[in-house]
Amino acid sequence: MYRGRIEKDFNTWVSKGMLDAGAAKAMLAEYDARGTVFSAGRVLLVLAAILLSAAILLLVAANWEAIPRLLRVAGIVGLIWAFYLAAAACLGRGFKAMGAALLVLATMTFGGAIALVGQMYHLSGDATDALLVWFAAACVAAVAFRSAALAVFCGFLAWAIFGELVVDNDVSFEGNGYIYLVPLLIVIVIALVRYTNAGIARHLAYLLALAWLGWFYIELPEVWVAGLLFGAGLVAFLVASLPLSPLYRFARDAGAAPAFYSFALAVMGVAALHTEVDGLGQEIAIGATTLAVALGGIAIAGRLNGAVRFLGYAVFAAETLYLAFETLGSILGTSGFFLIAGVVVALIAWLVIRLEKRLSSKTTVEGSVA
């Protein structure tokens, strides 16, 4: 991880005399003292909580007839109270990791309780309703405890709701309106991530947004939808990455994510447009647009944003191969195609190496000025 890499770099710089040994030590100590540092113990604790809650859920699924119903309800409600109160005790005394694990355990148990009650009392509710209630409860808990672990949990539940809606087939455009709730879930998860400082959990929300928009196109495969995805992604990307834009500072604060995901949306849109084009002229136009988007993305945001840069390379390579296959592949046959593919990949590699050099030299110059 980052901790290991930076320590290695520090050692190199110290041995070359570029960095004072005392300063390096102090910096590492500062890093270790940060509250949000990744620790294997913390992750293992949450994993243990998940395993325990899985045991509870399985107990529910086994439909345990031996105990009277009300006793079973009392038991599971008692577990919920015990876990939340224990979490509160741990958090109050500063055992943050244990507290987070107990919060996850408690909230998982509530999900199990909904299933248990539904099963014992033969309630034919649908799974989406149950998941939405569960999600709401997890959100309330995440806010009340200001818990990053629960914010992550909410992110996964939002995905589960989306998955359930898609699998359930209730989601044709005319079906129940639940699928239109997904953007709301995304906004809620992002708000929770910001409020609880849950960091990487924001990717769950951004990926869900991409998946939802992708679903939208699959349900309504029209040129204008693909064009809209492409256009919206492009505009969002420019807003997030052009220094001229009023939102530039705000987007930079959120790290590499806004530029990357808007770029990914533009790529998704242009990929969808590929299935809509018809005839040589349009093929060429869309191919040129794709290559321009890939190179433009690298040129505008690639220097500071590694994720955009690599997606740009991938798109550029894929599009070039696609074009080579479409134009030359049919003429040359399979072996000829591999020949062309080899040449094209070699050219792309050369281009990438040149670009990387340019970008890194630019960074050094700017770095030395600053």
Next chain:
Amino acid sequence: MSNNALMRPLFAAILVALLQTAFLGYMIESRASILRNGVDVVLKTVPVDPRDLLRGDYVILSYDISTIPADKVTGGFPTEATDAQLSVRLKTQPDGSWGVTEASFGALAPKDGSVIARSSPFYFYPTPDSPQASLNVDYGIERYYVPEGEGKVLEEARNASALSVTARVDDNGRMQIRLIAIDGKPLYEEPLY
């Protein structure tokens, strides 16, 4: 300060656990109130296709009142696709079970000797060229969980049309299962809680 650090999570724990307990209580009580205040209706079950629908530990039940002939629908059909619920008037038939006498997309007026059930919400879209001969609806009593291994008996009885279900309907038309019988002999009787 240290007092405050302990109180805030404690307050959060009580709030969250209370809300969750309240919701579970609401789930249980809303069913119990239907059983407590509702009116008995005896329903015939019909075979379910595909026949092996024992999913996990529950049996899927389908009733003859689940199919509503289009000519029993009064007050017309919606002209546009919409989320809909049917009000269904049930009456005793000569064989003792209850059947559909009338259904409506709007409300039905109460009448002596009949009970009005509300279907679960469903999506209705009109097909003017080929009007449907019947509508299939759910009532929220289509699932019955049984101890592991006991589902087969119920399934066979259901598919032989020997299974009858006594449900209770409350004033709002919501239904819950009270009794399951095979050939008139009670097999499962549901307590309130």
